[in-house]
Amino acid sequence: MTHVRVLDTPEALAAALADTFVRYANEAVDARGHFDVALSGGTTPKAAYALLAQAPRRSQIPWNAVRVFFGDERCVPPADADSNYRMASQAFLDAAGVAPENVHRMRGEDDPRQAALDYADLLVTLLGESPRFDLVLLGMGPDGHTASLFPGLDPRTDQEQLVRAVWVQKMQTHRLTLTPAVINAARHVVIAAEGAAKAAMLQTVLTQAPDFIAHPVQCIAPAGGTLEWLVDRAAYAAIE
Ligand code: 6PG
Numbered sequence: 001m002t003h004v005r006v007l008d009t010p011e012a013l014a015a016a017l018a019d020t021f022v023r024y025a026n027e028a029v030d031a032r033g034h035f036d037v038a039l040s041g042g043t044t045p046k047a048a049y050a051l052l053a054q055a056p057r058r059s060q061i062p063w064n065a066v067r068v069f070f071g072d073e074r075c076v077p078p079a080d081a082d083s084n085y086r087m088a089s090q091a092f093l094d095a096a097g098v099a100p101e102n103v104h105r106m107r108g109e110d111d112p113r114q115a116a117l118d119y120a121d122l123l124v125t126l127l128g129e130s131p132r133f134d135l136v137l138l139g140m141g142p143d144g145h146t147a148s149l150f151p152g153l154d155p156r157t158d159q160e161q162l163v164r165a166v167w168v169q170k171m172q173t174h175r176l177t178l179t180p181a182v183i184n185a186a187r188h189v190v191i192a193a194e195g196a197a198k199a200a201m202l203q204t205v206l207t208q209a210p211d212f213i214a215h216p217v218q219c220i221a222p223a224g225g226t227l228e229w230l231v232d233r234a235a236y237a238a239i240e
Helices: 010-032 046-052 084-096 112-127 196-207
Strands: 002-007 035-039 066-070 072-074 135-139 163-168 173-178 188-193 226-232
Touching (some): 002 010, 010 046, 112 173
Parallel strands (some): 035 066, 135 188
């Protein structure tokens, strides 16, 4: 089931994304005693992340039962300005007091292939043979990528893998990413898209026939879970 919520402003989008995190965190902890979430990188989620570390939401989340993972990572050290782990730590993980042992970053400083294998092993160790996140947060690039599944490479290759090291030609760099198999196993997937720069691609991915190689975000379809798009009016403008 795909649902699209259009929020009037970026601030409303951030609040909706933060409230969604709160809701699914409590749902998971009530049902299973912990909340396993894979965070998105990029800039869109930053405002939502900051809200999670502030009143009132900070006290609405059972942080000691939250286990933090990442949907993708740049192949840089954790202190690098490009690190998604660094962004999330600074945006809310440190302020919310998430125990370091409950924050599981992808080791961007290691050999990419080895880092992918190691993270896959970690997922199996902590989440079981068929890892199922309670929530996967994603963004979408103007080119239709999500996580680090970029156009030009069939995102469904290596479906038996949980984590992949991918070479991103246009960035001339490796990235680490969860595969669609893991993302689509999640109970809930939320994709946030904000701003006019995403409008053309959002119209394409929501209204045109799937082309997973050209628009990898179209392969996000949780088989036994929910998919919700949270977008602001500027990103939705080409559809309205
Ligand atoms: C990353 C993200 C990536 C991001 C999109 C959108 O590592 O950058 O995981 O997939 O979600 O590129 O980025 P913005 O939110 O900055 O537009």
